[in-house]
Amino acid sequence: MTVVRNTDLVAPPKRRSFATLSSGISRWRVPLSILALFFLPWVLPSEALAVNVLIYGLVAVGYNLLFGYTGLLSFGHAAFFGAGAYATGIAIGAFGANWFLAMLIGVVFSGLLSALMGVLAIRTRGIYFSMVTLALSQLVYYTALQASSWTGGENGLRGFTVSTLNFPGFSVNFLDPLVKYYAIMVVVALALWFVSRVLNSPFGAVIEAIRENETRARACGYNVERTKLLSFILSGVLCGLAGTLSALHLSIVPLDSLHYHTSGLIVMMTLLGGAGSFFGPFVGALAFLSMEDIFSLWTSNWQLIVGVIFILFVLYLPKGIWGTLISWGKAR
Template sequence: MNRIFWVLLIGLGLAAPFLIYPVFAMKLLCFALFACAFNLLLGYVGLLSFGHAAFFGGAAYITGHVVKVWGFPPLAGILTGTLFALVLGAIFGKLAIRRQGIYFAMITLALAQIIYFLSLQLEFTGGENGLQGIPRGQLFGVIDLSQPLAMYYTVFAIFMIGFLIIYRAIHSPFGQVLTAIRENEPRAISLGYNVDRFKLMAFILSATLAGTAGATKAIVFQFASLTDVHWPMSGEVVLMTLLGGMGTLFGPVVGATAIVAMYNELSAMGSWINVIIGGIFVVCVLTFRRGIVGELARLLRSRS
């Protein structure tokens, strides 16, 4: 089944700009990477964070600023935003990782709200207007990213790199320890593993890749706004992960695609869109408890 999904992922990724609007495809990829990064923490460690919007939106602001004001090329700007998310993830992780369950979730939410407040008040972020007019620039000084196809394949390459990092982390001894912590933390401690250190490493990696997604989105859409850093963004990535299949490799990609597509198709409904998507989510959770990909995998295993 994994081979089928790999073929579909790469094939659809390469063909996407010829099948759908390229900007919409880039949005899908950015949120798919965001959801995959979040799933690394929730699906494989069992830690529910309500603060991932801080890394996603914070990196978007930093990238936008260094590209627009300091004149960084786009790739250097994305790397700067990613580095910011890494440092922020290390700070947040140090403060939150020793707590569990609802306490961990509330600490991450509170810390993320600090970043939201700073984004609202600091001058360089543009406040309620956001940071607008971020130039796409040129990749390696040669490739003009104002061209939709060039920008799309750059985003696709960034997504694949991030996705492969997650894949390698999951299918490594490090990933096996994370799964052991999720399944039975006291037993992992009794085996001699420094559980807090592994949790912190997973948190930092998740935050870093979430920042990469946010930084890339800032270049694609040429702005960063308070929406990127506000707590509903953290809720959306939880929704994407659960809908696609928590703890599955490709589930977050499917979940992100479904949610972004629904928001796009139902945008004419106005404020009712949240009610509709909420209802769809409730039905899916009650019907597909393992998520779309999780249930599909279960059906294939039962038939074989």
């Protein structure tokens, strides 16, 4: 007769300890993400690269909310990024708005645009949804191209600069690269806190249910179309917020910020980092921008090298860098 000891029923210590660690990381994911971003300019070769990681990481966070958590593949998110940047630049350059009001205008404009595009796009599914978002995004691109008196046309929007961020009682020198980084990081930190709250809410559970099985979510009584639309709008607002930060950072808004090429970059960054993971978008933005920074010094055809690396990731690391690390940790 085999004697079953109590010790045989106890989970392996390593597995149990990792589960506890994973739960703690998930609970403190916002502070840990902010802590990692805090030290970023000290480990990267330049503050400008660190700022770009912040901005494009935030774009990828917004896109990840729609693709990674809701399961909707969009090819048109450059419209929201560029719209936020253009609205902010026009508000400052043409109407003399202060930086905060200009950012608010950019975010609201991106939200209205995402609501309009979302109403049209969520009527479709699968690849048709992707193609509709791509077509609508290109419509926004050509509208900006033709409205050259407002947008600058092919030359992009210029003629505005934000040198200081004025607050009650003090001001911040926005021309100092390190100060600029931490000023932008405050906005990104607030956005991460907001996204975490959304994901931890009942709404976050519903969008993940739609991603896993849309038919079952509808059978459970959830309004799938309305939930998709709200997710689409929130995603567009976050991308628009990143666009406003980009406009303040560069003091120009290139027309390419609305092009489908930018939409493709957003998708690549999200997949490289790990779709459906909280910190993955920043890892993906860091990976892509670092490869661009390094390979562009070697050859003008750096995009070919990055493309090959991206293909290898899709084939062999479909969960992305951060997602793969998390999976390896759970398997140990």
